[in-house]
Amino acid sequence: MSFTLPELPYEQQALEPYISAKTLDFHYNKHHKGYLDKLNTLVKDTDYEHMELKELIVKAQGDLPIFNNAAQVWNHNFYWSSIQKNGGGKPKEDTLIAKKIKDDLGGFEKFTEMFSEHGVNQFGSGWVWLVLENNKLKITKTSNADLPLTHNQVPLLTMDVWEHAYYLDCQNRRVDYIKVFLDHLINWDFAEENLKRV
Amino acid sequence: MAQTLLKRVSVNHFNMLQIRTKATLPQLTFEYKALEPTISRDIMEIHHTKHHNTYVVNYNNTLEKLQTAVAKDDTATIISLAPALRFNGGGHINHSIFWETLTPSSTKRSGDFEKALVENFGSFEEFKKQLSSASVAVQGSGWGWLGFNPQNKKLTITSCANQDPLYSTTGLIPLFGIDVWEHAYYLQYKNVRADYVNAIFDVINWDAVSKRFADASA
Structure with a gap:
């Protein structure tokens, strides 16, 4: 089993003009995928391979290359959801x-x-x-x-x-x-x- | 009364010192486009006039705050300024060395420096390989360095995070940094840091690095 890249929750040009499609393309397809590919290479045939990503991150804290790549995969997953088209401003009052x-x-x-x-x-x-x-x-x-x-x-x-x-x-x-x-x-x-x- | 007068004098004196010790952005000895195709004109211009300049401005601002805190004997504030001093002062030191050790011209390593490289690493190629790996492996932002260890007189390859200055962090004298x-x-290179690190060896000013080595090892 290997870790996979979740799909972006929007099209690559969806955040323009604030974040360009070019930035998202490199950020998602090169940086995020780069961390994912490295993680999969590093955990192959180890106990980490079968863990859920969050569990792996907590357990791999002393194992720097694995921790760094796993954490960066998770951070980027979380970042894509932290932004959206037509976002920004104040949260709704009743929240x-x-x-x-x-x-x-x-x-x-x-x-x-x-x-x-x-x-x-x-x-x-x-x-x-x-x-x-x-x-x-x-x-x-x-x-x-x-x-x-x-x-x-x-x-x-x-x-x-x-x-x-x-x-x-x-x-x-x-x-x-x-x-x-x-x-x-x-x-x-x-x-x-x-x-x-x- | 005498005390107030004394205080006023010392504040004036401190203002003069402050003007004298301001850091300034060093001029480049070549044009921004001169390092093309290795480093593009846009990168050089933004790197020098924006990034380096911001370190200079913020370093001077932090120095001013430091001098005010010193004048007030405000130890807590003095200590709290350390991270900004390290970051902005480090950014100023590191970039100043960087510009000095880049050139569009063809330069040559001195005999002494070449000899030291061979003694410490086996060959120039091996040295380049080790410095490249150390630089590519930096997690996040930082610098790969060739330093001179004044204790054992050896050349050492290492890396520093963010803008941590080599000497203040490790005691090594910086010869050149990537x-x-x-x-x-x-x-220019986007996510492919390794290509940039490999290419930068084409524009290293070996005359300047050799001189830094001669000064460090003298």
């Missing part, structure tokens, strides 16, 4: 996530401000997360492949801040990508689903 |  943002983070403006700051201050490749920790919302950032699953946190949303996520569209202007992510892409339905499942 | 942040190659 649980909207209420939690108000109660735990001090409101949507505060969320936007903190989420952006975490994106700008991730010094290198990595990810920004909205997570649930001890039943409270929290914004975090992780380096490279690191992810909330190994920090006792439940991920609700993620933003990829590896340069390959935005370089063809925004080059050095990570801050433009972050703005586009917040204003036009963020998928609050996905965050709501993840929150309700807890 | 920038494997995606911004260094993405517009």
